Amino acid sequence: MVALLPLLAAAQGGAKSVVTTDRVRAELLAHAPDGIAPGRQVWLGLQLAHKPEWHTYWKNSGDSGLPTQLTWTLPRGVEAGEIAWPVPRKIPIGALANYGYEGTVLLPVPLTITPEFKAPLAGDLEVRLKANWLVCKKECIPEEGDFVLKVPARSTTALNAAQFQQAFDAQPRPLDGGGSTARIEGSALAITVQGLPATLRGKPLEFFPETGEVVETGAQWTQAWKGEAWTAQVPLSPQRAASPTAMPVVLASNGQGWRTELKVVGAWPAAQAAPAGLPPSLEAALRENARAPATPSIGFAAALLGALLGGLILNLMPCVFPILAIKVVGFTRHADDHRGHRISGLAYTAGVVVSFAGLAALMLALRAAGEQLGWGFQLQSPAVVAVLAALFTIIGLNLAGVFEFRSFLPSRWATMQAKHPVADAFLTGVLAVAVASPCTAPFMGASLGLAIALPAAEALAIFAVLGLGMALPYLVASWVPPVARWLPRPGAWMETFRRLMAFPMFGTVVWLVWVLGQQSGIDGAGALLALLVALSMTVWALTLRGRVRLALGALALASFGLLAWTAGGAITRVATAQPAGAQERWQAWAPGRVDQLLAEGRPVFVDFTAAWCVTCQYNKKTTLTDREVLADFESRNFALLRADWTRRDPAITEALAQLGRSGVPVYVVYRQGRPPVVLSEVIGVEEVRSVINNEL
Structure with a gap:
């Protein structure tokens, strides 16, 4: 458990001021040059540094895409405003066009400090941010980050003044909207903008409407100066979805922008429904750039219930059956020891819950470090599969009566299992999780999907409840006397049952060999079989007495190894085969x-x-x-x-x-x-x- 503490700390500390992916470096910055107090100027900002050729989106993403979304968690008395969007650039994509940012951009957000705000005793204002952005090249990747930043509340913060000043300079300046119009003329908008600086006259301007799905973003349009007024003829979108009475727009030149609101003059034509079958190239382009992360549809309480039910159902999954055999043998061996049953049930439950939480913490920590992992990730490693196969081979040989652990260990070690049943039950729980964790039972999928998107503490709670669900039948059986009375009494039948339980254990070994064959090919499966045969030969040889019996045992095992090698290829081929025509x-x-x-x-x-x-x-x-x-x-x-x-x-x-x-x-x-x-x-x-x- 002590070894898991750094992993738990790493998972809980996943929120930080910097999140780095293969495409974007995102950092949460603060700017409070006058300190933090009511009436003072305080800014936060998410800085996105894109890798070459990648981009994210403006508030109106254009023909496709999604704008960056920021969700803040702030102390009482502190309120976040809207993003002060810098001027974007037009990003053509074939016949389409998007509005967004390349290179490095800072998205500043103003904070309002109300009189209710009380400076914390620790002297730091803790800010938390959940950010989602869609980053695109030819393909699009939805990304997200959890950020935390502690801003000194009793002193000034101006280390990022240059970045914020650059963002302020890139924000569009307001224009007096008097006389600026967007007149509807058939299938186009005739735009007239008054009040632009005289230095812009005669120069071409970029045009960015803040209202989406009105104009055809990628179409050709014309512009001209008529005295002090800038005019343009912009085509309406054939799939127009909005009919605003006023249109806020940004006009830009050389990265500097001016924002005004156009009064819409005239009657909008009837909006046309999207055609049933768009051209394949357009359909693919839209899907490619508009892919958003799926939001889990269940809540936290439902996820906990799903995890509990999923853990219960895990006990019925084939991959867990060999471990159930061990538990049944253990229960019947101590059928009259009610106190021992209860302690064993608690220890087994602790082993299952701690192991689920430990695996979850490791997965979350690795994901926070940038690894793309999911549940069951440990069995994606051929080395882990091989180690488990060797472990279950040894357990199977022990259940079959080929050897007893006490015959190979010093007497002090050999009696540890009897002297420390709590540790034995705890380790059985750990072993159960090692085998069961790759399975996904009904009710588990949505719960685990939500867990990886939650803060670390809530995610670990879901995995812990999953472990509790898996251990619950044994916990109930160990603490409820009527259930305990249903258990059979010890007797000679137990030895036969124990040997019988070796077969599902060997079946698990066959499955693991097949898994490694899928990962590494038939040569990998054959190599693992050879290793397991050598391991079995060693164990068996150590149980023999006398040179003749040792030689005969070695010869028999060598023959078995040759047959197993041949059978391994057949197992792999049969397991991977599909019915004819499938x-x-x-x-x-x-x-x-x-x-x-x-x-x-x-x-x-x-x-x-x-x-x-x-x-x-x-x-x-x-x-x-x-x-x-x-x-x-x-x-x-x-x-x-x-x-x-x-x-x-x-x-x-x-x-x-x-x-x-x-x-x-x-x-x-x-x-x-x-x-x-x-x-x-x-x-x-x-x-x-x-x-x-x-x-x-």
């Missing part, structure tokens, strides 16, 4: 592939899966190979994509996050012009057929 239906998922297929007019079904996800394999071998389901896919002209997350893939991690998920399985149906539909984790034939046949 495999060729699926294509590999890739970023942008869904958009391409939708632009071609095809609906898309995406299977987010991984070899180490037992639920994924169950669904793949049952529902997704059902003849009626496949026939419906074919009749509806569905494109089938498979996103394989067996090895770490940041693009798949990001796609899952956009869907509000952090683990697999996830099944999604995409249709042109409609939001994606996310199915349940354990899908049934009727559920899939209902969704893919629903054209509404």
